[in-house]
Amino acid sequence: MALPALAVALVAALILFHETALAMVAIWARSDTYAHGMLVPAISLWLVWRVRASVGAVTPRGSYLALPLLAAAGLAWLLGQVAAVNALTQFAFVAILVLTVPAVVGWEVVRTIAFPLAFLFFAVPFGDFTQPKLMEWTAHATVFGLRLSGVPVFHEGQHLVIPSGSWSVVEACSGVRYLIASVTVGTLFAYLTYRSLSRRLLFVGVSILVPIVANWLRAYMIVMLGHLSGNRLAVGVDHLIYGWAFFGVVILAMFWIGARWREDEDVPMHGTGAQDTARVAARPTVPSTAGPLAVTTLLSVLTMAIWPLADRELARPTVPQVDQIAPLGTVPGWQRDEQGFTDWRPAFEGDSASTQLYFERDGTQVGVFLAYYQNQRENRKLVSSTNALARSDDARWARIGGGTHEIAVDGGVVQVRTADLREHAGTGLRVWQWYWINGRWTASDFVAKAYTALSRLTARGDDSAVIIVFAARRADGGADAVLGDFVGAAGPALAESLERTRKR
Secondary structure, eight states, X not given: OHHHHHHHHHHHHHHHTXXXXXHHHHHHHHOSTTGGGGTHHXXXXXXXXXXXXXXXXXXXXXXXXXXXXXXXXXXXXXXXXXXXXXXXXXXXXXXXXXXXXXXXXXXXXXXXXXXXXXXXXXXXXXXXXXXXXXHHHHHHHHHHHHHHTTOOOEEETTEEEETTEEXXXXXXXXXXHHHHHHHHHHHHHHHHHOXXXXXXXXXXXXXXXXXXXXXXXXXXXXXXXXXXXXXXXXXXXXXXXXXXXXXXXXXXXXHHHHHTTOOOTTSOOTTTSHHHHHHHHHSOOOOXXXXXXXXHHHHHHHHHHHHHHHHHHHTSOOSOOOOSOOOOOOOTTOEXXXXXXXXXXXXXXXXXXXXXXXXXXXXXXXXXXXXXXXXXXXXXXXXXXXXXXXXXXXXXXXXXXXXXXXXXXXXXXXXXXXXXXXXXXXXXXXXXXXXXXXXXXXXXXXHHHHHHHXXXXXXXXXXXXXXXXXXXXXXXXXXXXXXXXXXHHHHHHHHHHHHHHXXX
């Protein structure tokens, strides 16, 4: 009777959180990086099937102590929803599925199938945040290898120029696909091949390190092939094919070497070895009864149902949707410039309203971009991996560096994010970026998400905006001084414009 009860609870979870489940499936379907997610549930079921004898020998007893953990996972899902953090909602959703098992059938069952349950977390499409750092490491490693080979290199951000041509380290070159694939398969391989925890952890560590280093070698080899062949080899689609072929050889070699230290199945290991299976199967079992199973199943479903209902209530719009940002007032010492000095525009999407303005003073020009977000959801939110100053596939603009800079704005101090953008034609921009969240200023994505969640939970809405100011780059670094002067003068006008927009 336990299996039908657990199936009912899990189906209820899928129905209650179907939007999150469908969002994960959509990412699996459209992204090559996370396509493996479609196989993860099937692999987990197969892993459970392997130990079915051990599972069948355990008496299912639902755990009331698991209900608070289930509620905590539901709260985490709600926080992810109100803050529009997809990764948090998806991890919490998987945690809800996992914690439903001990809530309905007990912790002894969980101990028997602990790894299959934990493996489900690999279904979450997570890891894009590593791309900028992986791209940076790949660029530095490629430059190091080229110079070691005697090839002169001009290096600016993720862009390399060598005598035979120019190369760029874009998202596809970051190696994040190799890394995620290697860690997922490596973890499964370690579980199936080794019995001792130390060997399993060591192999997982190797599966993290090897794809990173292999991607550095791949990038270096591709650039060298192009350089030595006069750009006839390893260009266009070829370099992706060569990359996957090289990665496949490296990973197969890693598994072949790892298999030399495999541990046989009969090595004692709780819940997985043959001796343990026989010992567990030999224990007397007590049939489960319908009453307790029905109670734990009902309580589990009720515990899960609270959070989608709360999210529906919080998601109900409390004010009319903004369709226009309130006009920016006078900026002392600066005049509006109707023509502008560049056609660059930040790649921000899903906003309720946006505007881009230009100002001039004594021949010095500054641009301002404002994008306002309200009633944010998964596909229309302020802080998103798809929102960027310049995307990696932009044919004209590329981000070549960045950092932070402390400024005074509207009576407070903000640590804004800085970036240098270069147009392929040779011109460049110095850019400052920060956020406004219901009257609070921050440049941190994490803090912006926290402010958004707090505002929604306190019934203040989720009105937010990104503020981006930019000026032409200068060889003497004077663009920061120009932007600092402008922000100091424009800060009160910016704050007033955003407040008037919020109160409309």
